[in-house]
Amino acid sequence: MLILLALEDIVVDEKTVYRCADDPNMPNLEEIVYSEDDEGVGAEADMNYLDTVMPFWIEAMQDELLQFKLQKVWTLVDLPYGKRAIRTKWVYRNKKDKKGKIEAIRLFLAYASFKDFIVYQMDVKSAFLYGKIEEEVYVCQPLGFEDPKFPDRVYKVEKALYGLHQASRAWIASTPIETSKPLLKDAEAKYVDVYLYRSMIGSLMYLTASMLDIMFAVCACARFQVTPKVSHLHAVKRIVRYLKGQPKLGLWYPKDSPFDLEAYTNSDYAGASLDRKSTTGGCQFLGSRLISWQCKKQTVVANSTTEAEYVAASSCCGQVLWIQNQLLDYGYNFMNTKIFIDNESTIYIVKNPVFHSNTKYIEIRHHIIRDSYEKRLIQVVKIHTDHNVADLLTKAFDVSRFQFLTASIGMLNL
Incomplete structure (x- = not known):
């Protein structure tokens, strides 16, 4: 669904088109700017493409709006006197996540706990998981999808995600x-x-x-x-x-923990039941403060456990390099960051500068870890499988192992 809710005081990209339903300045389709890059540099939309895609998009929109109505996510009402409706906003752009936004917040919190800073406000309360919304929230009807009987009415949002x-x-x-x-x-x-x-x-x-x-x-x-x-x-x-059953379980950032960057990586070889692809798991710590983690199915089927572990280690290394760069702003220049791996063959390949038959099928982009090792940006350290906390992100476990891993990774009942 391509509707974003934006309060009037939120700053938005000036190239992004957004209007309320009654705005006479709403542009024609030919005036809409389409962009697919992160910087928002405008390029004219391919109108032939839009003509092809738009009917399917409109049908999907109508279907989704109908489902919201049936589930009583909102009701159509007259806007009460003195109330303002949140404007709807069409975004004709491939929206991409800003890499590292959440991790940057956790990194700051880890630094604040290490320095014993007082953090007054870091987040905004969300209604996503609270079912019924107590506050009155009104939203303009989506442009082009106004109710023909009541085009001037607005949506009163009753609940956010309904299931x-x-x-x-x-x-x-x-x-x-x-x-x-x-x-x-x-x-x-x-x-x-x-x-x-x-x-x-x-x-x-x-x-x-x-x-x-x-x-x-x-x-x-x-x-x-x-x-x-x-x-x-x-x-x-x-x-x-x-x-x-875990209402108070959360991450614990102790202030008396060291501020050393280290990481753990693991892989579940051929663990995906549908296509036998492997699952990458990785997590990064500042001392005992967990600031970043990854769980992702690999894009191709690995030929061996070693290949799956090597790809996972490379992904973890990329995240470590990003964290190292972020920490420069805090005055920390981390080198030789330890990446703990429980697969000896993977460690051997990272340290061995000669490409051989075991690595010829691995995509070149995954060899970033070897380059980082040679530059002494990271080091690879053997760890016993039982103590590899990244295992939590790769597969299912019984109760005892699961509770051990959650506690080891820094999740406590607060």
Whole structure:
């Protein structure tokens, strides 16, 4: 859905087109600027492309707005006297996440805890997971999709994402994902409401910004958003039931911990049940303060455990380099950052400057770790598998192992 809600006092890109429904200056389609780069440099839209895509886009928009209406996410009302409606905004641009935004906040919090600073405000309260919204929120009807009977009315938002809070009315789960039941296509099972499923996944993805204990489970469930089945919905509900039993679990940043940068990396070889691709896991610490983590299915099938581990280590190295660069602003110039790896063959390849048969199928971009090692930006250190905390981001575990890893990674009941 290409609607963004923007309060009038929020600064937006001047090249981005946004208007309220009653604005006489709303441009024609030919005047809209399309851009696909991060800097927002305008380029004229390919009108033939828009003519082809627009009917499908409009149909999808109408379908989604209908689902919101059926789920009572909002109701159409007259704007009360003295109230202002939030404007809707069309964005014809490939929006890309600003890499490192969340990590930069965590890095600052880690630094603040190390220096014993007082942080007065770092976030804005969100209504994503609270079901019913108590405050009155009004939104202009989307341009081009106004109700023909009541074109001047506005949406009164009743609740944000409508599915997550309904899933927690049951027993509590001790882990976010089962170990004995891998998620499959489940071809014979019944389909479930795709909008409900996607809204729950979206809410849970929002939570992974601070709760890495559900990261692997959420990523696993997110792979079935196109055609979710009953078993997939049950898996999502299990995550919610786990969260219900952990209302005070969170990251702990102790002020008396050192301020040394170190990282852990791991991979679950061929662990993805659908296509046998491997899962990359990585996490980075400042002392015992976890500031960054990654869980991602690799793009190609690895030929060996070593290749999967090497790709994971390279991804972790890239994040370490970014953190090193960020810490320069804090006056810290970290070199030889330790990356802990539990695979000896991977360590051997990183240290061996000669390319051989074991590496010829690995994409060149993954060899950034070898270059970083030669420049002494990082070092690779062997760690026993049992103590590799990045394991939490690669697979499902039983209760005892899961609780050990969450505690080891710095998650405590606060």
